[in-house]
Amino acid sequence: xxxxxxxxxxxxxxxxxxxxxxxxxxxCFLGETQRPKAPKLREALATIKxxxxxxxxxxxxxxxxxxxxxxxxxxxxxxxxERFGLAMRPTPRQSNVLIISGYLAVKSLKxxxxxxxxxxxxxxxxxxxxxxxxxxxxxxxxxxxNQLDLYLPVDxxxxxxxxxPEALLAGFGYLMEKIxxxxxxxxxxxxxxxxxxxxxxxxxxxxxxxxDYNW
Amino acid sequence: MPLAxxxxxxxxxxxxxxxxxxxxxxxxxxxxARIQGRIGPPVWQPYIDLGKNLSLRTATHHGVMSFIAPIFxxxxxxxxxxxxxxxxxxxxxxxFSFSGDLLMVMYFIFFGSLGMxxxxxxxxxxxxxxxxxxxLAQMSSYELPFALAVVALAAQAxxxxxREIILAQxxxxxxxxxxxxxxxxxxxxxxxxGMNMYAPFNIVGAPQEIPVGPPTEFNSQFLSLLMVGRxxxxxxxxxxYMDLFLGGAHSLPEAxxxxxxxxxxxxxxxxxxxxxxxxxxxRFFLGWPTLAGIAGVxxxxxxx
Numbered sequence: 001x002x003x004x005x006x007x008x009x010x011x012x013x014x015x016x017x018x019x020x021x022x023x024x025x026x027x028c029f030l031g032e033t034q035r036p037k038a039p040k041l042r043e044a045l046a047t048i049k050x051x052x053x054x055x056x057x058x059x060x061x062x063x064x065x066x067x068x069x070x071x072x073x074x075x076x077x078x079x080x081x082e083r084f085g086l087a088m089r090p091t092p093r094q095s096n097v098l099i100i101s102g103y104l105a106v107k108s109l110k111x112x113x114x115x116x117x118x119x120x121x122x123x124x125x126x127x128x129x130x131x132x133x134x135x136x137x138x139x140x141x142x143x144x145x146n147q148l149d150l151y152l153p154v155d156x157x158x159x160x161x162x163x164x165p166e167a168l169l170a171g172f173g174y175l176m177e178k179i180x181x182x183x184x185x186x187x188x189x190x191x192x193x194x195x196x197x198x199x200x201x202x203x204x205x206x207x208x209x210x211x212d213y214n215w
Numbered sequence: 216m217p218l219a220x221x222x223x224x225x226x227x228x229x230x231x232x233x234x235x236x237x238x239x240x241x242x243x244x245x246x247x248a249r250i251q252g253r254i255g256p257p258v259w260q261p262y263i264d265l266g267k268n269l270s271l272r273t274a275t276h277h278g279v280m281s282f283i284a285p286i287f288x289x290x291x292x293x294x295x296x297x298x299x300x301x302x303x304x305x306x307x308x309x310x311f312s313f314s315g316d317l318l319m320v321m322y323f324i325f326f327g328s329l330g331m332x333x334x335x336x337x338x339x340x341x342x343x344x345x346x347x348x349x350x351l352a353q354m355s356s357y358e359l360p361f362a363l364a365v366v367a368l369a370a371q372a373x374x375x376x377x378r379e380i381i382l383a384q385x386x387x388x389x390x391x392x393x394x395x396x397x398x399x400x401x402x403x404x405x406x407x408x409g410m411n412m413y414a415p416f417n418i419v420g421a422p423q424e425i426p427v428g429p430p431t432e433f434n435s436q437f438l439s440l441l442m443v444g445r446x447x448x449x450x451x452x453x454x455x456y457m458d459l460f461l462g463g464a465h466s467l468p469e470a471x472x473x474x475x476x477x478x479x480x481x482x483x484x485x486x487x488x489x490x491x492x493x494x495x496x497x498r499f500f501l502g503w504p505t506l507a508g509i510a511g512v513x514x515x516x517x518x519x
């Protein structure tokens with residue numbers, strides 16, 4: 001894959017108080033960083049908001065690869081993800097977490113980008129299985145991507161082939177802790193480096209017929 | 216009671232109804248989880264969901280009507296609640312009950328869904344109009360037994376005022392319309408199953424089918440406003456049913472117990488039934504519930 005030669009940007013927290021580069025103009029909401037008034041109050045409010053966000057994660061019910069088979073048991077009596085406020089939502093407009101469950105075909109990548117950009121901010125991506133990290137057993141396949149974070153900002157990886165539902169729950173727990181600390185800012189990174197992400201996406205999606213940003 | 220105090224109490228009442236409606240939603244999720252052998256979410260999960268939706272940001276818009284639709288929905292719920300007396304004898308909790316309020320309530324029950332229909336259609340997702348057309352079809356069919364039951368009660372009490380209907384039921388539980396006119400009560404309580412849209416009548420949301428139906432394209436603040444409308448509307452409906460069939464309430468605890476029991480009638484039915492198809496649902500409401508409603512009206516006419 002030609003994507004291997006691209007440099008990898010580290011996912012970092014947005015600089016405090018700065019107005020980030022907004023490639024999308026007025027319509028682009030980058031959260032609290034746009035209003036630098038009353039920092040103490042803003043910080044307290046952000047903590048409360050992050051607590052709400054972390055305890056009510058709605059997961060986009062969309063499976064890309066074989067890993068989605070491990071998502072289904074989470075709703076059953078044995079694993080019961082609803083205990084932690086996790087719920088499946090069938091529409092990107094109401095989801096907060098996008099799980100890339102296993103290998104991601106280039107054809108699916110187009111749909112995933114579309115779904116991801118339609119989700120309201122803040123939003124998080126979970127890479128499930130080794131396929132999202134280095135391609136896994138599909139590393140030399142002609143139509144799957146090998147490294148997910150070249151195309152979408154990943155907040156948490158859950159390694160394994162396949163990870164068990166327990167591992168998934170642990171991964172969600174890790175993501176929730178990260179959100180509560182305000183460290184899960186992949187969505188912010190995506191908007192800041194949109195040009196870089198779009199360049200990468202267009203390199204693998206040859207028949208590019210998407211708009212610049214899917215509202 | 217001066218009007219300003221009354222308005223203040225109504226605002227308190229609306230927030231109380233919202234809190235109660237959300238809590239009921241949490242208890243429902245817990246009960247359904249226990250029935251399925253799960254632990255289930257905490258009872259306060261709907262509050263967290265509401266707070267979460269309020270702390271999301273979006274720049275998406277689909278047009279004017281899709282902005283207004285959640286407001287219509289919430290206004291429908293709050294409108295019904297403000298017209299229905301919650302506790303009789305306590306002026307602060309009697310809301311704005313007047314002589315023709317039952318007709319007004321009947322209108323307001325439809326109002327929210329019509330606004331929602333316009334907004335959801337504008338959002339443009341194909342699942343929204345499908346859900347809306349199913350919802351309005353089901354609504355038209357359950358309105359018939361419900362309206363017949365209401366007409367029977369109004370004829371029985373000789374008034375279209377909810378307050379008068381409550382006062383006509385005083386003097387022991389056998390005077391409640393549930394027992395005084397069991398046919399009208401049967402029609403109305405079967406219509407209630409459709410009104411609440413739990414299984415077997417959950418054809419509007421229809422999980423796994425048209426995933427969430429009408430609110431498919433609504434997110435963040437719009438969705439939280441829809442949640443507010445849903446919670447207050449649920450409380451308004453059960454308070455209305457308590458007033459019409461269970462003799463109203465003389466104290467707040469009594470109101471809580473009665474409304475809780477009324478709501479859980481539809482939950483327990485929903486827990487054990489799969490989903491009807493649209494035409495089955497409509498056929499159901501135009502069958503036995505409507506016949507019971509007509510019989511209820513005839514009972515009143517011939518026994519007076």
